[in-house]
Amino acid sequence: MNKKIELRMLKQDTLDDLKFHFDDLSYLYKKENTVERMNFFKENSIGTNIYMDVPDLDFGEDFKESDLANAKLVYESLKNISQLMASDFRVWSYLCATVFYDYVYHRFTNDPTNQKKFATMSEDDLVKKFIVPFSYKTANGLSRSLETNYISRLWIVGHVCEKNGDYSxxxxxxxxxxxxxxxRVFFNNKNLAQIILETLLDFCDKEQGRDYADRPTFELCFKQANIISSSRAIDLIPEDVLKKDIYDMMLSSSK
Known part of the structure; x- marks a missing residue:
């Protein structure tokens, strides 16, 4: 049986400290500082009176598979939080530093794109890189937190893909x-995001040589949806019409 705990969120001033002074606090993320880290984040967070089951995440290093398995696990664990809370980075920074610390550390340091860079780093230097997966900003300093945080991005994908308990x-x-x-433009409109993803699957099923797991095809689908949304009230377009419009635009752009 999974452990049930109260969901907590950082105090705003603590989140600001992580955002602007991460190097000064990065020592907390060293593995040997578990007790100090847990005490710090407990003292600098507040309870939400919402309870979650702590999932046993998949630590497999075939990340194309384990990321998807974990998206379902994280969303199932936190499916009852509101979208307002899901957009609050105080929640995700807390979870990354406490409940999901071991997973985030493993996922970040074992990513093939990071391993060569980190192989010769001291742990003091390594933990300073943790601002991307654990905290508030991308590597170049721009705030795209919900997409780069290693737990919130799992929740987003699980949320968008879940349909009446099905995660296909x-x-x-x-x-x-x-x-x-x-x-990212469609995070807050689950129904619309699912229409676009279903169109992607339909397109790849019917058009030879197209794979829905292929990133350029994925990008093409959402590009066409963005083009439509820039000139029309996309969420008011009937589902069958919208699917056909996106499909036809993808087909035309592929020729």
């Missing part, structure tokens, strides 16, 4: 990290 749409998110950014 998750298959469109191999490999997950880059694709989350592509559909």
């Amino acid at each position: 749409l998750l298959n469109t998110f191999k490999a997950l990290p880059g694709k989350v950014t592509q559909m």
Whole structure:
């Protein structure tokens, strides 16, 4: 049976400290500082009176598969939080530093794109890089927190792909990290995001040589949806009409 705990969120001034003075606090993220880290984040957070089951995440290093499995697990664990709370980065920074610390540490340091860079780093230097997966900003300093945080991005994908308990749409998110950014405009409209993903699956099923796991095809689908939304009230377009419009635009752009 999974452990049930109260969901907590950081105090705003603590989140601001992480955002602007992460290097000064990065020592907390060293593995040997578990007790100090847990005490710090407990003292600098507040309870929400919402309870969650702590999932046993998949630590497999075939991340195309384990990311999708974990998206479902994280969303199932936190499916009852509101979208307002899901957009509050105080929640995700707390969870990354406490409940999901071991997973985030593992996922970040074992990512093939990071391993060569980190191989010769001291742990003091390594933990300073944790601002991207654990905290508030991308590597170049721009705030795209919900897409880069290693737990919130799992929740977003699980939320968008879940349909009456079915998660078959998750298959469109191999490999997950880059694709989350592509559909960022549609985070808050689950129904619309699902229409677009279903169109992607339909397109790849009917058009030879197209793979829904292929990132360029994924990007093409959301690009066409963005073009439509720039000139029309996309959420008011009937579902069958919208699917046909996106499909036809993808087909035309592919020729």
